[in-house]
Amino acid sequence: MGFSEFAGMSRENNVEKVRRYTDIVTLIEEYIPLRRAGVNYKALCPFHQEKTPSFVISPEKQIFHCFGCGQSGDVFSFIMQMEGLDFPGALRRLAERSNVEIEVSDASDGKRAISTQLYELNLRAASFYSKCLMRPSGVRALDYLKARGVSLEMIEKFNLGYAPEANLLVKNALKEGIDRSILKSADLAYENHHGRLQDKFRGRLVFPIRDGQGRTIGFGGRVIADGKLPKYLNTSQTEVFEKKRVLYGFYSGRDAIRKKKRIVVLEGYMDVVAAHQFGFEEASAVLGTALTGEHVYKVKRLADEVILAFDADDAGVAATQRGLKSLLDSDMRGRVCLLPKSTDPEDIIRESPEKFATLLEKSIPIIEWSLENSIKQKKHMRDRLSAKSEIVREMVEVIGKVNDPVKNSEAVKLVAERLKISETAVLQEMRRHLRGQSSYIKEKTSTKRDSRKEKLAREMLHVLIHKPEYSSEIKEVLRAVDFIEDNYYARLLDLYINKYKGDIKQMIVHSTEEDKKILAEITLSEIASDSVFGYLKELKKDVEKFLLQIKHDELLLEIKELVEFNKPVPENLNEEFSRLGRLLR
Numbered sequence: 042m043g044f045s046e047f048a049g050m051s052r053e054n055n056v057e058k059v060r061r062y063t064d065i066v067t068l069i070e071e072y073i074p075l076r077r078a079g080v081n082y083k084a085l086c087p088f089h090q091e092k093t094p095s096f097v098i099s100p101e102k103q104i105f106h107c108f109g110c111g112q113s114g115d116v117f118s119f120i121m122q123m124e125g126l127d128f129p130g131a132l133r134r135l136a137e138r139s140n141v142e143i144e145v146s147d148a149s150d151g152k153r154a155i156s157t158q159l160y161e162l163n164l165r166a167a168s169f170y171s172k173c174l175m176r177p178s179g180v181r182a183l184d185y186l187k188a189r190g191v192s193l194e195m196i197e198k199f200n201l202g203y204a205p206e207a208n209l210l211v212k213n214a215l216k217e218g219i220d221r222s223i224l225k226s227a228d229l230a231y232e233n234h235h236g237r238l239q240d241k242f243r244g245r246l247v248f249p250i251r252d253g254q255g256r257t258i259g260f261g262g263r264v265i266a267d268g269k270l271p272k273y274l275n276t277s278q279t280e281v282f283e284k285k286r287v288l289y290g291f292y293s294g295r296d297a298i299r300k301k302k303r304i305v306v307l308e309g310y311m312d313v314v315a316a317h318q319f320g321f322e323e324a325s326a327v328l329g330t331a332l333t334g335e336h337v338y339k340v341k342r343l344a345d346e347v348i349l350a351f352d353a354d355d356a357g358v359a360a361t362q363r364g365l366k367s368l369l370d371s372d373m374r375g376r377v378c379l380l381p382k383s384t385d386p387e388d389i390i391r392e393s394p395e396k397f398a399t400l401l402e403k404s405i406p407i408i409e410w411s412l413e414n415s416i417k418q419k420k421h422m423r424d425r426l427s428a429k430s431e432i433v434r435e436m437v438e439v440i441g442k443v444n445d446p447v448k449n450s451e452a453v454k455l456v457a458e459r460l461k462i463s464e465t466a467v468l469q470e471m472r473r474h475l476r477g478q479s480s481y482i483k484e485k486t487s488t489k490r491d492s493r494k495e496k497l498a499r500e501m502l503h504v505l506i507h508k509p510e511y512s513s514e515i516k517e518v519l520r521a522v523d524f525i526e527d528n529y530y531a532r533l534l535d536l537y538i539n540k541y542k543g544d545i546k547q548m549i550v551h552s553t554e555e556d557k558k559i560l561a562e563i564t565l566s567e568i569a570s571d572s573v574f575g576y577l578k579e580l581k582k583d584v585e586k587f588l589l590q591i592k593h594d595e596l597l598l599e600i601k602e603l604v605e606f607n608k609p610v611p612e613n614l615n616e617e618f619s620r621l622g623r624l625l626r
Contacts, residue, residue, distance in 0.1 A: 055143040056117075059132055060550065062139040063116045065103045072123060081565070088112045088122060088299055088343075097565045102546050104561040110302075113561035118554055122342050125253040125295050128554075134254070159227050159281045162219065163257040166229055167249040169210055170202025170242075170260075179203035181265050182246045189311065190391055195318045198293060200249050204242035204262060211240050228259070228276045242274060248310045250276070250328070251292040253339060258282040261289070261310055261328070275328060285333045288325035288340075289313055295343060297322035303346040305378070305401065306332055306364070307386050308357065315387040319394040321401075324386075332364030337371040348404050350378035352385045358414065365407045369442035376404035408452045411439050412459055429460050437470045497583055498530035502537060503563050506545050533559065586625065593621040 066082055069075065075082040075098065086096040086107040095109035106113035112122060120131045136143045173179045174196070182203040186196060195201075204210060211230050215221070221238055224230040230238045245262030252258045259276030276282050288306070290313040291298075298304045305324040307313055316324035323344075327336070332349065340347060349364050351357035361377055368375035378400050380389065389397045405413075415435050419428040433456065440452045453471065457464040501515050533556065541548040549560050596618045603610050 055132060055136070059135045059139065059141055059143065060103075060116065062141050063135050064100070065105065065116050065119070066098055066100045068116055068135075068138075069098055069105065069119060086110060086112070089302060090300065099561075099565060102549060102561075102564060104549055104557070104564060106558075106561040106565040108562075108566075111558075111562070113558040113565075114554060115549060115557055115561070118557055121554075123299075125291070125339065125343055127253075127339075130254055155226065156281050158223055159279060160256045160258070162214075162223060162227050162229065163249075163259065163281075166210060166227075166260070167200055167202065167247075167257045169213065170204055170247040170249070171200050172202075173205055173209070174201060174203040174246075178205045178207070185246060185265055189387075190318075191311075191314055192318055195314050198317065199290075199314055201314075202247040202249070204240055204245050204247050206244045208240045208243055210243075211238050226279060228279050228282075241276075244270075245274065248289070250282070250287060250289055252281075252287060253292060253295075255292050256281075258287065263310070273329075284328040284330055286335045286339070287328060288336055289328055290317065290325040291339070293317065294322045294325055298325075298340075299343045302344055303348060304340050304344045305348045305350055306336075308351050308360070309385070309387070312386040312390075315390045319390050319397075321390065321394075321397070327360070327364075331360045331362075332367050334367045334371055337367050337373050341371065341373060345374060347373055347375045348378055348401055349375065350380065350386050350401070350404075353380040353382050361410070362414070365411060365439075368407060369439065372444055375407040377407060377410040378404040379410075408436075408439060408443070408448075409455065412436055412456060416459070429462065432456075432460060433462075433467055433470050437467070440471065495528055495530045498528055498534050499563070500583075502530060502534045503566065505534075505537065505543070506564055507567065509543055512543075530559075589621055589624055593618070593625060596621065 066075065069082075069084070073084050073087050073096075075084045076094075077083075078097070080099075080101065082098040082100065083094040084096045084098070085091055085094050086109055088107060089110040089112075091109050096105065096107045098105045104113065104115050105119060114122070116135060117128065117131045120126060120134055121128065124131070124134065126134060132143065135141075174182055179202075186201065191201075211224065214224055214230075215238070221230075224238065225232070229241055231241055233239050242260060242262035244266065245264055248261040248263070249257050250259040250261060259279065259282035261276075262274045264270050264272055275284065278284070288304075289310055291304075294304075294317065301323045303323055305316065305321060307316065307324055307326045309326055313324050313326045316322070332347070337347070347368055349361050351360050351364075365375060365377075380386065380400065386397065389400070412432070415432045419432055422428040422431075436452075436456050440449060440456075443449045443452060453464055453467045457467050504511055505515055537543065537545070537548055545560065545564055549557055549564075552560060596614060600610050600614060600618060
């Protein structure tokens with residue numbers, strides 16, 4: 042569910058209304074103890090482990106920032122990160138907490154009513170299945186769980202249940218006046234060829250699936266008896282359930298994921314149950330699909346790293362490859378856990394939790410796994426040179442998605458060493474992939490320049506927020522160079538000066554989540570009064586150096602292009618390049 046639920050002006054009114062009735066100090070105090078620190082509050086960060094408090098809350102500006110892990114934002118950011126919610130979910134949660142009524146658009150009113158019905162019906166169905174597991178009709182399912190070593194604690198934690206063969210869910214629901222259409226909309230029942238309504242999961246062990254807010258949104262069912270039926274059956278897409286957006290066990294494992302700053306992604310329900318039983322509570326599972334961009338977006342709110350631990354068969358390898366693409370596209374750090382052949386995580390965990398822990402720690406970075414997998418797939422090729430060429434082409438596409446220049450460089454080195462070829466050969470293919478050597482050089486030069494420009498713009502914004510009395514000096518520095526062009530911090534600086542006229546509180550209120558985090562960090566990072574003058578002097582020097590660097594980079598590019606096309610480099614270019622180099626030392 043996205044922002045469209047709170048459409049038009051009603052959404053803006055909803056946000057402002059909830060913000061007005063939610064005090065950030067009171068909210069955060071419900072989760073962690075706070076102590077006064079001058080005009081602010083400090084605490085041990087709830088998002089990572091630390092011994093010295095680095096989590097700062099500003100009651101005046103209604104923001105927080107952790108100087109340890111970098112998490113920051115306002116009341117909405119906090120509840121989203123703490124509870125793993127999207128923005129509409131956070132808005133609803135805070136509205137309920139403050140007893141504030143929020144409006145929804147007419148277009149979404151009917152959709153919301155259906156969703157509410159489905160949540161309630163799924164919750165009742167989960168309760169029904171849970172009770173059936175403990176009745177005589179559920180003895181086979183209960184024996185199956187005991188044989189698999191599942192503890193009573195895990196049965197309760199995951200609310201495991203059993204759907205009887207006798208079609209009791211449908212009979213009871215219809216008897217209680219629940220409409221046939223809503224049972225079908227929830228995909229709890231279907232009409233057979235005689236037009237009779239039947240329980241979809243009958244005769245199966247049932248795994249309730251919950252969303253990030255703990256609401257039951259669907260089910261997975263496993264057959265108990267041997268036969269021709271599919272081994273697993275899942276809820277099809279409904280108004281509240283879409284498998285590409287949901288991870289099984291994510292809600293139960295949120296605290297562990299947040300604490301360990303990682304998530305272990307598995308393939309099956311029983312894998313997750315076993316993982317949680319033996320202490321790997323940061324484990325979740327995909328639901329018959331690979332890890333998607335939607336999954337990663339959800340995970341990024343709580344974790345810094347994803348470890349993929351899929352089965353070591355062909356299907357598991359294919360799922361790993363698709364998952365890695367989602368991680369690279371989302372710029373999320375990922376590793377792959379290499380499981381022994383013909384094993385799955387549940388087998389290893391129950392045999393030896395210590396062995397599984399070791400395998401997780403030995404997980405390899407996604408670039409390394411991609412390389413080894415590519416080499417393995419090309420082993421059948423007789424022409425070794427063609428095989429190497431194909432591997433390099435595949436790896437260049439993967440490396441091209443890595444935004445970190447250090448990691449990018451290391452990846453090129455890794456490919457070269459593993460294939461016993463020169464780094465130059467890999468870089469040449471990289472340049473071809475980036476449409477030419479000149480464009481590659483320009484991109485690197487531009488990135489380096491933008492990085493420097495962003496640093497300077499951030500420093501200026503920092504001074505302006507904390508020491509507005511130095512605004513004339515900052516504006517003098519600004520006149521030296523045009524910072525306002527495709528530059529993240531320069532854009533914030535421009536908004537702060539020209540749109541919000543120095544009102545940082547209003548700027549934070551109306552910013553995106555990404556901007557709020559940055560602004561909270563800058564606002565809560567103090568500048569010592571006695572150091573500002575010296576700070577400004579250094580800033581002016583940095584700007585002068587920056588302008589020299591631009592000229593130096595442009596000359597370097599011009600000289601490299603002349604050399605590339607075997608043209609002579611004019612003496613005056615060499616002399617000017619050397620002069621600028623000396624000034625920059």
